[in-house]
Amino acid sequence: MRSGGLSALLFTLGLAGIILIKGDLLLPPAFADPRSTADGAGHRLPEFVPQGQSLIRSSEQDATSAPKAGSAASNSDAKAGAITADPVLGMPLSETSSLKAEPGLPEWPKFIGAKDLFGAVKKPAPLAARAIGYYAHGCLSGAVPLPVDGPAWQEMRLSRNRNWGHPELIALIERFALDAQKFDGWHGLLVGDIAQPRGGPMTAGHASHQVGLDADIWLTPMPKRRLTRQQREDLQATSMLDSTGLAVNPKVFTSKQVALIKRAASYSEVERIFVHPAIKKALCVAAGTDRAWLGKVRPYYGHYYHFHMRIKCPAGVSGCQSQTPPTGDDGCGKEVDWWLARVRPAKNPPVPKPRSVNVRPPKPPIMLSDLPAECRSLLAAGPDPVPVPQAALMTKAAVHEALEKAAKARMAFAKAEGLPMVPANAAAAHPALRPHLHKTTTAEKK
Numbered sequence: 001m002r003s004g005g006l007s008a009l010l011f012t013l014g015l016a017g018i019i020l021i022k023g024d025l026l027l028p029p030a031f032a033d034p035r036s037t038a039d040g041a042g043h044r045l046p047e048f049v050p051q052g053q054s055l056i057r058s059s060e061q062d063a064t065s066a067p068k069a070g071s072a073a074s075n076s077d078a079k080a081g082a083i084t085a086d087p088v089l090g091m092p093l094s095e096t097s098s099l100k101a102e103p104g105l106p107e108w109p110k111f112i113g114a115k116d117l118f119g120a121v122k123k124p125a126p127l128a129a130r131a132i133g134y135y136a137h138g139c140l141s142g143a144v145p146l147p148v149d150g151p152a153w154q155e156m157r158l159s160r161n162r163n164w165g166h167p168e169l170i171a172l173i174e175r176f177a178l179d180a181q182k183f184d185g186w187h188g189l190l191v192g193d194i195a196q197p198r199g200g201p202m203t204a205g206h207a208s209h210q211v212g213l214d215a216d217i218w219l220t221p222m223p224k225r226r227l228t229r230q231q232r233e234d235l236q237a238t239s240m241l242d243s244t245g246l247a248v249n250p251k252v253f254t255s256k257q258v259a260l261i262k263r264a265a266s267y268s269e270v271e272r273i274f275v276h277p278a279i280k281k282a283l284c285v286a287a288g289t290d291r292a293w294l295g296k297v298r299p300y301y302g303h304y305y306h307f308h309m310r311i312k313c314p315a316g317v318s319g320c321q322s323q324t325p326p327t328g329d330d331g332c333g334k335e336v337d338w339w340l341a342r343v344r345p346a347k348n349p350p351v352p353k354p355r356s357v358n359v360r361p362p363k364p365p366i367m368l369s370d371l372p373a374e375c376r377s378l379l380a381a382g383p384d385p386v387p388v389p390q391a392a393l394m395t396k397a398a399v400h401e402a403l404e405k406a407a408k409a410r411m412a413f414a415k416a417e418g419l420p421m422v423p424a425n426a427a428a429a430h431p432a433l434r435p436h437l438h439k440t441t442t443a444e445k446k
């Protein structure tokens with residue numbers, strides 16, 4: 001990264017949020033279903049990565065952060081997600097350079113979002129297992145961990161403490177791993193992020209994975225050896241894409257990967273699977289006449305070295321919001337082509353922009369008050385309650401107000417300095433005029 005450090009990370013996170021928002025607006029309604037909110041955003045890490053680059057460390061998992069093109073995978077990149085490519089939907093990373101701090105420029109306010117609270121949780125809430133809310137807007141009680149080692153799997157990136165899930169999901173992952181070993185020639189699975197101990201939004205990566213019903217599975221087989229803790233942090237993920245980013249690389253994406261994804265789709269519990277559009281395209285070709293399973297497999301940002309498996313709300317659980325079932329269409333026509341058309345080659349290096357002041361407020365985080373009310377009690381549950389500072393209880397209206405105030409202060413600064421504002425139509429940047437930014441997640445989002 002050219003400008004490492006926390007501010008760069010915060011910035012890229014914010015940028016990714018903006019990209020997502022744009023993406024939501026751009027999506028034709030017919031294809032809107034797989035989008036996450038801010039996971040896919042969320043799974044906010046909206047990149048299609050060309051060049052078959054490999055990723056290291058925390059980069060996987062639907063990276064929310066969008067590091068600079070061409071960056072070497074340094075340690076700080078690792079924290080931010082070392083994906084080296086442009087995001088797709090029309091906001092090149094190079095725009096980051098126009099947002100470099102101007103001396104004296106009023107900063108955007110920082111909020112204590114639900115991600116900061118749930119991200120600090122170390123242990124599950126010892127209550128009945130319940131997925132509370134929606135995949136991209138909720139929390140999880142009674143989570144159980146996927147054992148970090150199993151007869152047919154190894155959990156990766158242990159430092160993240162995201163190997164928690166609803167017991168039904170954990171049981172399915174274990175079964176899936178054993179089935180893949182027995183029937184599909186996989187020595188075992190490498191399992192990525194599932195959820196935090198009490199679910200909820202995450203400080204980095206993923207818009208979804210909040211209710212313990214989503215899991216990321218690597219598309220590279222588990223090695224024969226037991227990886228050490230450190231190796232699980234460092235092992236590079238392998239992109240399944242070729243150098244165009246528009247197709248899979250047949251050297252790494254083979255019939256084994258096809259069989260694995262098909263196996264995952266075969267479980268009745270599985271509601272959706274998300275893969276890179278190029279992988280979806282390859283599956284469409286490989287499926288032959290047996291196509292029923294393809295309908296569950298949807299194109300989405302990222303997901304070129306892992307796929308995302310989502311299960312339905314467990315039966316008999318109240319408060320879990322399920323997703324609209326797939327239509328039954330195999331998705332191999334217009335939908336996958338629409339997605340592929342959005343895959344763009346990375347611009348490298350980014351073009352520096354002239355000085356300007358960004359007056360468009362960043363997307364506010366999901367606040368505790370935005371989540372189902374039970375999520376607050378969940379944080380308070382013993383024996384390891386998570387303190388909730390007053391500032392974390394800000395209402396949506398107060399958050400809007402603070403952002404609007406900051407936008408006005410930045411506009412005043414731009415005027416005083418004679419700098420152009422981005423966007424030029426500053427009024428459009430007012431949060432009050434952009435209600436879509438604060439809309440809660442719907443079932444049509446990832």
Ligand SMILES: [Zn+2]
Binds near residue numbers: 214215216308309
């Ligand atoms: Zn995922």
